[in-house]
Amino acid sequence: MTTGTPARAPRANRFHPASFEQKWRDRWEADGLYTARDDDPRPKRYILTMYPYPSGELHIGHWYAATGPDIVARLHRMRGENVMFPMGFDSFGLPAENAAIDRNIHPATWTKANIERMRAQFRSMGTMFDWSRELATSDPDYYRWTQWIFVQLFSAGLAYRAKAPVDWCPTDKVVLAREQVEGTNRHCWRCGTPVVKRDLEQWWFRITNYSDELLDFSGVDYPEPIRLMQTNWIGRSTGAEVDFPTEAPDVAPIRVFTTRPDTLFGATFMVLAPEHPLVSVLTTEDRRADVDEYVTTARRETEIERMSTERPKTGVFIGAHAINPMTKERIPIWIADYVLPGYGTGAIMAVPGHDERDFAFAQKFDLPIHYVVAPVSGEVPDGEAFLGHSGDEVLVDSGEFSGMRADQAIAAITKTLEESGEGHAAVTYRQRDWLVSRQRYWGAPIPIIYCEEHGAVPVPEDQLPVLLPEDVDFAPTGVSPLQSHADWLTAPCPTCGAPGRRETDTLDTVVDSSWYFLRYCAPRNAEHAWDPEQVAAWMPIDLYTGGAEHGVMHLLYFRFFVKALRDLGHLNFDEPTLKLRNQGQILGADHNRMSKSRGNVQAPDELVDRYGSDTVRAFLMFIGPWDQGGPWNPSGMEGIHRWLGRVWGAAQPTHRDVQRATATGSEVLGSAEELERALRRATHTTIAAVTEDYEALHFNTAIAKLMELTNAIVRAREAGQAGSQAYADAVTTLIVLLAPLTPHIAEELWERRGHPYSVHQQPWPEADPALAASDTIELPVQVDGKLRDRLVVTVDTPAEEVERMALASDHVQRYLSGRAPMRVIQIPGRLVNVVTPKG
RNA sequence: GGGCGAGUGGCGGAACGGUAGACGCGCCGGCUUUAGGAGCCGGUGUCGCAAGACGUGCGAGUUCGAAUCUCGCCUCGCCCACCA
Numbered sequence A: 001m002t003t004g005t006p007a008r009a010p011r012a013n014r015f016h017p018a019s020f021e022q023k024w025r026d027r028w029e030a031d032g033l034y035t036a037r038d039d040d041p042r043p044k045r046y047i048l049t050m051y052p053y054p055s056g057e058l059h060i061g062h063w064y065a066a067t068g069p070d071i072v073a074r075l076h077r078m079r080g081e082n083v084m085f086p087m088g089f090d091s092f093g094l095p096a097e098n099a100a101i102d103r104n105i106h107p108a109t110w111t112k113a114n115i116e117r118m119r120a121q122f123r124s125m126g127t128m129f130d131w132s133r134e135l136a137t138s139d140p141d142y143y144r145w146t147q148w149i150f151v152q153l154f155s156a157g158l159a160y161r162a163k164a165p166v167d168w169c170p171t172d173k174v175v176l177a178r179e180q181v182e183g184t185n186r187h188c189w190r191c192g193t194p195v196v197k198r199d200l201e202q203w204w205f206r207i208t209n210y211s212d213e214l215l216d217f218s219g220v221d222y223p224e225p226i227r228l229m230q231t232n233w234i235g236r237s238t239g240a241e242v243d244f245p246t247e248a249p250d251v252a253p254i255r256v257f258t259t260r261p262d263t264l265f266g267a268t269f270m271v272l273a274p275e276h277p278l279v280s281v282l283t284t285e286d287r288r289a290d291v292d293e294y295v296t297t298a299r300r301e302t303e304i305e306r307m308s309t310e311r312p313k314t315g316v317f318i319g320a321h322a323i324n325p326m327t328k329e330r331i332p333i334w335i336a337d338y339v340l341p342g343y344g345t346g347a348i349m350a351v352p353g354h355d356e357r358d359f360a361f362a363q364k365f366d367l368p369i370h371y372v373v374a375p376v377s378g379e380v381p382d383g384e385a386f387l388g389h390s391g392d393e394v395l396v397d398s399g400e401f402s403g404m405r406a407d408q409a410i411a412a413i414t415k416t417l418e419e420s421g422e423g424h425a426a427v428t429y430r431q432r433d434w435l436v437s438r439q440r441y442w443g444a445p446i447p448i449i450y451c452e453e454h455g456a457v458p459v460p461e462d463q464l465p466v467l468l469p470e471d472v473d474f475a476p477t478g479v480s481p482l483q484s485h486a487d488w489l490t491a492p493c494p495t496c497g498a499p500g501r502r503e504t505d506t507l508d509t510v511v512d513s514s515w516y517f518l519r520y521c522a523p524r525n526a527e528h529a530w531d532p533e534q535v536a537a538w539m540p541i542d543l544y545t546g547g548a549e550h551g552v553m554h555l556l557y558f559r560f561f562v563k564a565l566r567d568l569g570h571l572n573f574d575e576p577t578l579k580l581r582n583q584g585q586i587l588g589a590d591h592n593r594m595s596k597s598r599g600n601v602q603a604p605d606e607l608v609d610r611y612g613s614d615t616v617r618a619f620l621m622f623i624g625p626w627d628q629g630g631p632w633n634p635s636g637m638e639g640i641h642r643w644l645g646r647v648w649g650a651a652q653p654t655h656r657d658v659q660r661a662t663a664t665g666s667e668v669l670g671s672a673e674e675l676e677r678a679l680r681r682a683t684h685t686t687i688a689a690v691t692e693d694y695e696a697l698h699f700n701t702a703i704a705k706l707m708e709l710t711n712a713i714v715r716a717r718e719a720g721q722a723g724s725q726a727y728a729d730a731v732t733t734l735i736v737l738l739a740p741l742t743p744h745i746a747e748e749l750w751e752r753r754g755h756p757y758s759v760h761q762q763p764w765p766e767a768d769p770a771l772a773a774s775d776t777i778e779l780p781v782q783v784d785g786k787l788r789d790r791l792v793v794t795v796d797t798p799a800e801e802v803e804r805m806a807l808a809s810d811h812v813q814r815y816l817s818g819r820a821p822m823r824v825i826q827i828p829g830r831l832v833n834v835v836t837p838k839g
Numbered sequence B: 001g002g003g004c005g006a007g008u009g010g011c012g013g014a015a016c017g018g019u020a021g022a023c024g025c026g027c028c029g030g031c032u033u034u035a036g037g038a039g040c041c042g043g044u045g046u047c048g049c050a051a052g053a054c055g056u057g058c059g060a061g062u063u064c065g066a067a068u069c070u071c072g073c074c075u076c077g078c079c080c081a082c083c084a
Helices: A021-031 A060-078 A094-103 A107-124 A140-155 A207-214 A224-234 A261-266 A278-282 A285-300 A303-307 A356-365 A406-420 A532-538 A554-567 A604-611 A613-622 A637-651 A655-659 A663-669 A672-695 A699-718 A725-738 A743-752 A799-808 A810-816
Strands: A044-049 A082-084 A159-169 A174-176 A196-205 A236-244 A254-258 A269-272 A316-323 A330-335 A347-350 A373-375 A393-395 A423-429 A448-451 A455-458 A490-492 A499-502 A543-547 A580-583 A585-587 A629-631 A776-783 A786-794 A823-827 A831-835
Touching (some): A021 A743, A060 A082, A060 A543, A060 A672, A107 A604, A224 A554, A236 A261, A637 A725, A699 A725, A786 A799, A786 A810
Parallel strands (some): A044 A543
Antiparallel strands (some): A159 A174
């Protein structure tokens, strides 16, 4: 450089992300900047974002989901913590199989290609994923341990095989877990086809053993909606089980579950589910034809028809009677499909006076309705069931219990039942066991061999993994494709060596993802599913982020896995993650969920090519609260790009900027000293605010504050401050604060300003409260709560002085119109409110 | 039907019960530039020339003071849905 710096922003130094972003990513990768080390003595921090299904392309939603935790991970790293932020792929599953069938390639080939592509896309984001820990659940080195866990659960009785009516998707030709059936019309979560019920022998995990513990969220920080979803899903109800004897000799009484033992005197009939085992026993000969017909019809009906609330009640009398244990009345026994076989005992005592469903049934079939609970004051409503949950009800027509408060009667009647042996307090859950077997090819084979003599025998550990054979015709037929592979199918019984047959169902992918966070702790360990030392060092996860749509599936299952494996002695903690946060969902521009079929998918790549990855990251984090998401709308991307361009220019003031006289703005803006102080104040308030916002995952407001600091720096430059120390410090701070959000430009500017590599290894700055404080403040002055004036005072102005100044204000005087104020309220440093006399 | 959440400028959105609309987009005006772009300065809730008045889905209430708290209603979103 000789003389005469050209006009500002010479062409050669325009902000051009493409010229440096890739360079830095390569260097970070080569230096292993993000590799989490097991021997690092600094405090650990495990930050995890849910791994994707390798569908083929990252869409903008993946970027949105990953950038948030990446910022937090980078922040903690700069704070001197040993951060693990891994990534992998949930690579088993139906879409791979379906896509492979469509394209006539093997699912493994399709999956592998997609992972390559998506890994490259993830890398282009500049996220600090530790790729040395990458895993894929379809890798034998991974599913070997998924199978090992299955064997542990099986040996402990937590995995079992049982025949039950299950939801079947006729399109995908596979059973579904209850959680995978969605909506009022009971459709398959994947393809939308209404499901049908089938009686099938399936594998289950005994998650209901843990229902109570799963309801306990103490010690973990989960979003309230997720806690509610899980709590409702588990659906714990307390009440009593009551035995109703029948008149049939040598037949066990009918046991029912009720949450309202206080209404026992009002039970005027009983209803059994059509599937109830006592139906065939109790039905009288004259009623048998009608009953059989009803049972057959009910079995044929789909879940949809059966569960519909709108539907009028149906049912038939089976000819038998039971005895109400309280009133000793003979009450008729009916069957009806509104009583579900899987909940409670599959039988109810019907109390039409106090249950809407029973009331509707009683009305339709002209059965007696007895009210046995009444409001303390007022009448029992006529023509409807009286639900009365206000706590202000008493029992009536209930023998010795009449006059007792209803809430007390629950305990009293339960006690009486226990004393007479006719019942006892009981708890029931809506949650069922977890159905894990699938009749498809692309999943982990269930490691079981069936022996004629020994039944279901687990494959010994040293024979794992049970490899998925590659040469299989995997077109869906409704039975597992593995059944057609004769060589694979036969295996000797591990117990006796006699010829046996392998289990041909595979595990649902949700099983794979119930433990992947453990594998990240020691992903290459060939001896164990995880190294106990490393798991103890890294777990539990400190921050787990992902979509709320996993609320009652993955997020319940992974908690179950940790608790079960703890009880089997493999883990020594209770919860997989201490803190869970859900990001919002980025919808298509048409406000619909992004999907290839709708054609509303936004690919990130073209945006990255045009603006650079920093701009895309910052834009995504700026569009709104991170937990909210919203429809895709790229207007505003230019604004973010412009902002980073301004950062670029402000961080590299030209010779002319530095030479520019401070005098330029002095008369308007104040002395050079005042300007410097203002810039320092802006710098330090920004440090405090941005740190707080990053930690709280409030990225949009963090960016707003970073923009404000940028604006202050630009104003300082225009006012001739570019050569000052305050200016240099402000720019340095801005670059460091930007590093988690926009890692490339931060690194590039860091180098250009002559600092040693790397900005990402800088300590996080601390705000100096003394420098952040201002010596004058502007106080709003209200009259009766309405803003009327503003006072500029020094921070140490005494309250009496502030009050005097406020009352002296012309604006205040006008509203007082000569009267003395009734009160003056001061919130020190915040405002003054003058209250006028009434009238 | 039940539970939860949300309704703020033209738009995305800010706002410990204390100056509503931060920050950005868009738009308007100006400076700079050979031009384009970029950059810089200013303006931008509504009505009003102004003083001022009115403004956070609607209606009440609590409070010196309410977008924020309470109650009722409307709209939208999510979860559950004949669970005894």
